[in-house]
Amino acid sequence: MEVNFFLEDKTLIVAPSGKLDTFSAPKFGTQLAKLLEDRPESCLLDLSGVTFLSSSGLQVLLAGAKTSKKEGIRYGVFGMQEMVNDVFFLSGFNNFIDSFETKEEALS
Amino acid sequence: MATFTMHLNQLEETLLKIEAFLGDADEKTKFKVMFICEELLTNLVRHADFEDRTPSISLKIESDKGSGFVMEYRDNSKAFNLQNHKDPNIDAKIEERELGGLGIYLVKKYAPNLEYKQEDGLNVLRLSL
Numbered sequence: 001m002e003v004n005f006f007l008e009d010k011t012l013i014v015a016p017s018g019k020l021d022t023f024s025a026p027k028f029g030t031q032l033a034k035l036l037e038d039r040p041e042s043c044l045l046d047l048s049g050v051t052f053l054s055s056s057g058l059q060v061l062l063a064g065a066k067t068s069k070k071e072g073i074r075y076g077v078f079g080m081q082e083m084v085n086d087v088f089f090l091s092g093f094n095n096f097i098d099s100f101e102t103k104e105e106a107l108s
Numbered sequence: 109m110a111t112f113t114m115h116l117n118q119l120e121e122t123l124l125k126i127e128a129f130l131g132d133a134d135e136k137t138k139f140k141v142m143f144i145c146e147e148l149l150t151n152l153v154r155h156a157d158f159e160d161r162t163p164s165i166s167l168k169i170e171s172d173k174g175s176g177f178v179m180e181y182r183d184n185s186k187a188f189n190l191q192n193h194k195d196p197n198i199d200a201k202i203e204e205r206e207l208g209g210l211g212i213y214l215v216k217k218y219a220p221n222l223e224y225k226q227e228d229g230l231n232v233l234r235l236s237l
Contacts, residue, residue: 092198
C-alpha cells in the first residue's frame with residue numbers, strides 16, 4: 001500500500017492505494033494520525049485507489065473521524081469503489097462520515 | 109476445490125494463496141471471500157485460545173456453480189460460536205462507536221447462511237456465497 005497526501009487550499013487530501021487490510025491498515029493509521037496532528041481545516045480521504053477494505057481499515061477510518069471530530073476538523077471520504085462503498089455503508093459509517101463520489105463534490 | 113492449512117504465523121501467506129486460488133472469479137465475490145477469510149483468520153490469530161493444544165487450522169474452499177463459493181473452516185481452539193457474538197450498534201453516534209467488533213458482524217452480513225457446530229472438539233463453520 002502507498003499513501004500520497006497534499007494540501008489543496010486548506011484541505012488535506014490523503015490518498016491511500018491498494019489494500020487496506022490487516023497488514024497495511026495499522027501503518028496507514030499511524031500516518032493519518034500524524035497528519036491530523038497538524039490540524040488542517042479539512043481532511044478528505046481519496047479512497048479511489050483502495051481495492052480492498054477489511055475491519056482493520058474501517059478502524060483507521062473511524063479513528064480518523066473520532067480525532068477530527070474532537071479537533072474540529074472537517075472529515076470526509078470520496079471516490080470509493082463499489083465493494084469498499086458496500087463495506088462502508090453496511091458498517092453504518094455513513095452515519096458519521098460524509099462520503100462523496102468525486103473530489104469536486106467533496107470540496108464544495 | 110482447495111484446502112488451506114495454516115500455522116498461526118502464516119496469516120499473510122495463507123491469504124495470498126487463497127487470493128491466487130480465487131483467480132479470475134468475479135471481483136465482488138472475490139472481495140467477499142477475501143473479506144471473510146481475512147476476518148475469520150485474523151480473529152483466530154489475535155484472539156483464539158488453543159489452551160494446551162497445538163493449533164490446527166484448515167479452510168476448504170470449493171467453487172459452486174449456484175452460489176459462487178462454499179467454504180468450510182475448522183480449528184481446534186476453545187469453542188467459539190460467532191453467531192452468539194454481540195453485534196456492534198451500527199446506528200450509534202460517533203462518540204459511542206467502538207473500534208472493534210465489526211469484522212464478525214460483516215462476515216455474518218456477507219454469509220447469512222453461516223452454520224456453526226462443534227464436531228470432534230473442533231469449531232466447524234460452513235458458509236457459502
